[in-house]
Amino acid sequence: MVGETLNEDMDENDRRELPKHRRCAAQCAWLEPAAKAHAMWNCQNSRPLAANLIKEAVGKKLQTPGLMHWNSYYDSCAGLFEVLEEPEKKDELNVVLSAFYEGDKDMLAQYCKIMKPVAICLDILQSGDNAYMDILLPNLKLMKVQVAASSLED
Numbered sequence: 489m490v491g492e493t494l495n496e497d498m499d500e501n502d503r504r505e506l507p508k509h510r511r512c513a514a515q516c517a518w519l520e521p522a523a524k525a526h527a528m529w530n531c532q533n534s535r536p537l538a539a540n541l542i543k544e545a546v547g548k549k550l551q552t553p554g555l556m557h558w559n560s561y562y563d564s565c566a567g568l569f570e571v572l573e574e575p576e577k578k579d580e581l582n583v584v585l586s587a588f589y590e591g592d593k594d595m596l597a598q599y600c601k602i603m604k605p606v607a608i609c610l611d612i613l614q615s616g617d618n619a620y621m622d623i624l625l626p627n628l629k630l631m632k633v634q635v636a637a638s639s640l641e642d
Contacts, residue, residue: 518599521592525568528585529553538584545580546571557614559607562600569596605634 529552531538543549551567554560572578572593582588609631613624 518595521588521595524586524588524592525565525596528568528581529564531585541584542581545584546577557610559610559614562603562607565596565603566600569593569600572596601638602635605631605638 532542532550533552551564553564571581572588578588609627612627
């Protein structure tokens with residue numbers, strides 16, 4: 489039945505289209521802190537002088553997202569949030585780069601809170617020790633329960 493539907497010739501008028509994407513309020517609120525974080529990571533990765541200033545301000549080189557691991561973005565955001573939680577380091581970082589405000593820190597905190605179970609689940613599933621089917625569904629179920637519990641805490 490599905491194969492027949494896929495093989496049918498469709499007229500131009502019969503094509504189905506998805507509705508245009510509309511951003512929700514949470515996505516719009518996340519755009520500014522995410523843009524600031526990306527600008528900082530790009531600056532740290534592309535400019536040695538800026539990387540040294542950030543390292544002096546924070547006391548360590550901040551982790552930046554990579555392309556190979558799905559959860560590296562979470563790890564980078566969690567590292568940035570740890571820095572922003574300390575007022576002295578936050579002030580030092582704001583001297584070097586554009587200002588991270590309290591609202592930005594709050595958005596990072598919410599992101600890290602919700603994404604932590606997802607990142608832990610991905611860590612488990614990506615490791616070579618747990619790369620078999622019997623562990624997939626229990627981990628996904630546990631992740632779903634943890635995400636639901638963390639969203640109900642607010």
